[in-house]
Amino acid sequence: MRASPTRKLQLYVAAAAVGSVAGLALGLPQLVALAAPFAVYVAVGLVLTRRPELTVEVTVARRRALENEPVPGCVTLTARSAVDGLQLELALGAGVVVAGVPLSWPRRLAAGGLCEVEFELRASRWGAYDLGSLRARATDRFGLIRYELSGVTLGRLRALPSRETLRLLLAPLELQATTGSRTARDRGEGIEFAENRPFVSGDRLRRINWRVTARRGTPYVSERHPERNADVILFLDTFAEAEGTGGGGTLALAVRAATSLAAAYLARKDRVGAVGFGGTLIGVRPRLGLEQLYRIIDALLGSEVVFSYAHKDVSFVPRRMLPPKALIIGISPLLDDRYINALLDLRARGFDLTVVEVSPEPFAEAGAGRSGELAYRLWMLQREALRTRLRELGAPVARWRDDEPLQVPLAATSEVKRMLRRPLAG
């Protein structure tokens, strides 16, 4: 514990000194009598002062939580000697706030006393946070020396993006060869009935449909649709974002959308991967399972807009991140030409592409005057033209605004995608 004089000590020493000097100078013993108690108080206090033996431990209940979810914590104070003037101060990291009631603690702890101070913290946005540290201050019983214990760190917190439960998802055009929970269009071993057809040499006897065979007089077999899974790649734009004055932005929304989509597709036993395409490249290879969800979230937590003039195209993305026949879901505010060109490139390469546009329009306002309004309208028209171009190329765009559930644009786009199911031109 670091010791330092308090203001009280400075004040008392000053009072004693001024009184004594003034008494001597003016020849007034009354002033010396006024100053003497202060001097004796300081002398006795400094002789009798003992360094308080205080142990401070901080525990945080969880290291992972959803954004804005309160995380309980506890400060345990153990005093082996009496502690006076106790003060606790949480120096929280950026983006972390105390949720609920502020900390309250006793000012005095008796020798052998134990005190537990409970608190709640929350992170206002997803991300990896340094929670900060706790500073404990105490004084001796005369209040002349302050003892400070700092450097009690609270550790780190990973605030996971909140996610929406999605029931209707974008169906991939093509499925993979591995088993999943999607009914494939082709015929094979499966549960879902497809059709009956006459028996041909090589068919397995167990597939003979005996009822149809008896009705038709010739052997018939039942064809079934196999169950397959899909590869889904979440292609996140980290080139640019539109930020609001309240701290929100399109990147925060995009990561929330990516998390919701990853959770929903992984729950349907699809392989999901993620690519953060921007100033820096983030990549998670497609895999299955709950562990993959946390792998993707961990990767996305580090995503941020890194300003860069560097030209980048799809060739910068490792090939294994973009497996053939994968459904690629681009999540972007569609503000950066490099990302838009990458989308066009992916579509030209034959990938099944859908774009979730995290609309930057709520974060942008028309400029002042007629020219500002005109520029805003032109910008809106350009964006509409871009959407139309992508749709015409077979990549429907789901416009998502923060004030509506992600499910709404996904459901609408799912219908559009169904209508667009046709072979690629060329």
Place this chain on the structure above:
Amino acid sequence: MTATFLVPAIAAAVLLCAEALTGPRRDPAWLAGVGIAAVAIAAVVVLAATAAVGRSVALTVAGAAAAVAAVGLLRFLLRRSLGR
């Protein structure tokens, strides 16, 4: 003369006010103890000053010596308390 004998009470009142303002202990027992001690110390100083009337040179020399000793004592105690 009356004012001189009121000095211990005034000294105790001033110290108690300072103590109540700065803390950390403000309980009645503590404040009572501090007040009584202040009265006693101030009374001793007043009595010593009364006894030394007419010996102003000696008093001045003793006061200066006491001030130098007090500064030395304070430095020693502060070093000890702050652990430097």
